[in-house]
Amino acid sequence: MEALKRLEAVLSETLFGQEAVIRTLLATATAGGHVLFEGLPGLGKTLLAKSFAQASGLSYRRIQFTPDLLPADVTGTLVLRDGAFTFQPGPLFAQVVLADEINRATPKTQSALLEAMQEGAVTIAGERHALPSPFLVLATQNPVEIEGTYPLPEAQLDRFMAKIEITNPPRTVWMRILSEEPKAPEPVVDADAFHEARARVDQVRVSSAALEAVTNLALLAAEHAALRFGVSPRGAKAWLRLAKAMALLGGRAHVDWEDLRRAARPALIHRLFLTEEAEFEGITPHQVLEELVQKAMPSITPR
Template sequence: MIRNWYQKLCANIEQAVVGKHEEVKAVVATLLSGGHVLLEDVPGTGKTTLARALAKSLGLEFRRVQFTPDLLPSDLTGVYIYLNGAFEFRPGPLFAGLLLADELNRATPKTQSALLEAMQEGQVTLEGQTHPLPRPFLVIATQNPIEQEGTYRLPEAQLDRFTARIKLGYPAEEDERVMLRRMRQKSPLEELEPVTDAAEVLQAQRLVRQVRVDATLEDYLLAIVAATRQAEGVVLGASPRAALALERFAQALAALEGRDYLIPDDIKTAALPVLAHRLILSYEARLEGQSAEGVLANIVQRIPVPVES
């Protein structure tokens, strides 16, 4: 069921986003795992287009917020206003099915932290009142890894809330040629229609939780997570939240492939987008040119893969 649903969704998104099949798959897997996405790449690579195409294809309300140093937490969460003798809550852009937090690292830490409760609990608390967010709820945040002037580095607690970090990269020459031809008259985004709805997304999320995880694969997953905490040059390894995110993301990948059981390749594929942004390397390791992605690749290569008995 999920595979057919995903193929229909992916075909619709790829009318506007050309040549990024694996990246689209990773974003959809994050959605089905109940998490949130950090898109990290240089400007102009299609981050906003991907977010808008996904929202349109899912039939979700889409809101985009440009994060700047003067943005306040209330600009996201909403405010209470006094009207007709009573205080009335006016919800902010967080109350949408898909929120694009553009250039998240340009906002102050106080404003960045306004996302924490929303991302973790699916709710906003103001003046002692709790307001549930729509379901499904997906945050796609972007940041530019090149230009760091005037930015505030995302703290570890914030990074750990993102299930996956995905880099789009530049398209292949032929894909870019296709993009030019499609965009010559008008943007394909204008013609995108929903191919599913919130109810089907929630049903798919429930089915993902039912993907079977063998005990040997549990051991394999936990061995990878434990190795990140012991690896040379790593100051901070993957958290227990990261282990849970890794399993759920891998379950989503299995479901998108039409399987109701996990295989080692699902975990290996999930490891990089789910764990790399959570690893903090020592100053010496970074000075030597090491990267979190390289450390993680060595760990995955070194951990023995379980085989069927």
């Protein structure tokens, strides 16, 4: 996909040293999913979301989530005009929506995104309103803040195809960050490129061995002593579709083991919920996921 390669190159000139993050974002967008960015402030989460929309030629709106934000502030509401009620769309009606600091809003407001993320529409006063296509939610949250936050419930987390963890760039990139201003991207693709790419993701082949590996991991997760419950069918499908998008971006017509490995962490890490005993013992979801991947796909060597 030459168009997506151009987009990847442009974004690499905006967020330095985060090539893996950019590739995962593009794969998720190509697969038709939504992204939850997690990282400390100042690492470029908002910059990447805005730059992605600009370079993609897609409409963009940012919603700053706060405790006093109401569901109608997100979805829109009915307003009285000339003696009749008409629907006033909220900021959710854009192709790329940045839900900034999503865990600062109350669960009621967070839940306003559920229908939009699942069905690409919102229902106001019994009337359904379709959202633009393609529709992509990019949410951000700080992994260490607890004060004044509302953790996302399992049902909300499950609507994100990928959780992308952004960490500090390597030492070699710091000088570039400090001495060079990122370029404001120009549009290099359009909505049609994403529609075409999503259709091509459907055509990527998956071997029976790959399907068996996904099944193995789901069954192992359900029986793992450190987890409250396993990976849902939605989560397994998200992992497989993200791997297919990774293959497409890599120029392959089939999913290989490396595609599954690359897709496992962003697709599954936010779907693994530890028991209280495991948390007390210091076990992390990352450790559990690595163990599950190794057992489900023994031929893969961990990084």
